[in-house]
Amino acid sequence: MAIRRPRTQSPISRRQFLLRSGALGAAGLSLPPLLAACGGGDSDTAPASGAVTPADGGGNSLFFENFPVYIDTTADGTLGTVDRFKQATGVDMRYSEAINDNNEYFAKIQPILGTGDTIGPDILVSTGWLTARLIRLGWVDKLPLDRVPNLANLEDGLKNPTWDPAGEYSLPWQTVLVGIAYNVDATGRDLGSVDDLFDPELRGKIGMNTEMRDTMGLLMLGLGIDPSTVTSFNDAAPAFERLERAKQDGQIRAFHGNDYFDDLASGNFAACVGWSGDILQLTLDNPSLRFVIPEQGGMRGVDNMVMPRGARNREAAARWMDFVYDPVQAAQITAAVQYISPVKGVQEELAKIDEALATHPLLFPDAATSARLNSFADLTEEVEQEFDEAFSRITGA
């Protein structure tokens, strides 16, 4: 490891993002087959062209706010999903990667949505627990799912999630696996256990995620506590104590949000709490980076599309959701972000793009892997506050 890479969210898609505008012009050659693919794929795009209903603010513009590096982007003559959507529907879509961290983003939108005003994005992506909170607060609208025929492609296991039992307010974007990400150059060995994060050899080289449920979930698993059934703070207290001790010992170098790639790639972090797709993407550039579901088990979280209250472009939003729930389109996203797709039929489509990915256990977990994955329990508002406050005391801010 000699020189650090410039601080970008990801080597692939930032570059692609910058190239997007230029590539748009250059992409003319590859457009026709793509459009053909869209048209022939399903019943999705055909009705869209004639279905513009101006009643809800028009179907011609859309603002989608997402986590960084969470979609395929236009590069090397290949159109990203956003641009394919624009081409297919003529919708003027704005795509933003402004969400770095659920908590930060919530704090940003809270004073606006709380006063009854509406925020800019028509669709935003929020992790399950935040989706639950937004629904509880009444800050999201029901999705126009009756205009999303491809809803039929939603994986059965994701219908009726605990945060949205009727499945009216949220539609999964991707499922994220939480495990240990490490840089084998810095650790000098393969890691496989939560206890490795507390290895004194790695003192000062461990990153922990600011996403409370991801970090605490792994730590609880490490202590044999089941995070999917936790109901009170006392159940989880030993994990918090362990984290606090590790902080006091100088074991933890930093708490990080979505911005851990560079620290991991440069070896500042020998290991950290990481997300599967990020590491799989980064591995292409840096084979020293590894992702492992610890032997004690890993966490799983679902990020959802929701429409903040008062979002205007419902028609365009429906068309977008329908578009990304077409397995042909979804497979493109999966090939780029390498997370678990919520769309049925992606595996078959992905096999046409990348055979190896289509059988990758982290993208399509088999029964044995799935059995090792846990979802964090739904916490009541009071218990959640206890967890958040205890966690914030440790993160030291």
Add this chain to the structure above:
Amino acid sequence: MTAVAPSLPPGEPSLEFRLARRADRYGLWGLIGAGVLLVAIGAGWVTGPLATLALVLVLGIILALIGVAIIGGPEARRILAPYGLLKPGTLWLALFYLAPLWTLLRISLSSKESRFSIDYQFTWEVSNYVVAFTEFGPQFARAFLYAGTATLLTIAIGYPLAYVIAFRGGKYRNILIGLVVVPFFTSYLIRTIAWSFILADSGIVVSTFDRLHLVGVLEMLQIMDNGRLLNTPAAVIGGLTYNFLPFMVLPIYVSLEKIDVRLVDAAKDLYSTTAATFRKVVLPLSLPGVFAGTLLTFIPAAGDFVNAQFLGSPLTTMIGNSIQDQFLVQNNQPLASAMSFVLMFIIIVLVVIYSRFFGTQDLA
């Protein structure tokens, strides 16, 4: 500022005369009245049509004073001039400093129904201050320790630099001072993040230390920790020092540059050694610059959160990080406001003590 009463003309005093005689009172009360009205608007004491009325009143006061100045003649204008000059600054501070400060004070004594609600109930919630004092002691301590150390370092680095530029800079003085300011052309954030690259474990600094076999020594001095420099207290203090250095150099340079070199010559004529000349002539004359530089460095550094955020670790968080976290992540604005007030209070106390001992009014 009592006006010298113009000589009394016989008979009924003219309007001009009466206005001029009262101009001092008009000016003062106009200034205070307009300021209070703007605070009332800014702090939300008056809302809706009343706020509009208050704004009209402010404009009325200003127009009335202009009227007095026109009708009252040269004498009234002379008396009103200082009030007129004070007005922009006073009104600006009333609206954008005093009013927000009042709002902050209110919020710091308020409570929220739930942490997601956006309304505050003013409930004399003194417990916010108790929590700010009891739970964030380490963060306060670190903030003042780091800011204090960084201030001393900026003096140690900045004073010689300013000295050389002022006395040996010659015709390059302006260029050299310009170079001190050049980093400001880049964003504060970018400069700080750049340091995280420079100090990275695989970065140039650490690998140089490694080659020179200095790592062991630096670890013993607790500057490095387990082979790393980034995310240590040293990195945070270093970042603060780097970022605030120009604020120290500029005032010191200004006060050094003002020194009459003939004073130095006179000291030499009186058989003073170079060291004694510096100690007894140059240093005392430059202390106002050091004093100003200290305030400009210490106060913002104590509230800084950027350096601790990018160059620090969970063990080096400063109070600025805590306030930011409470405000923007935990949604606990009342507690964050209380913490801000405690920070402000401590800084004021420290500055008062400091100026008692090093105050340079008689030297300036």
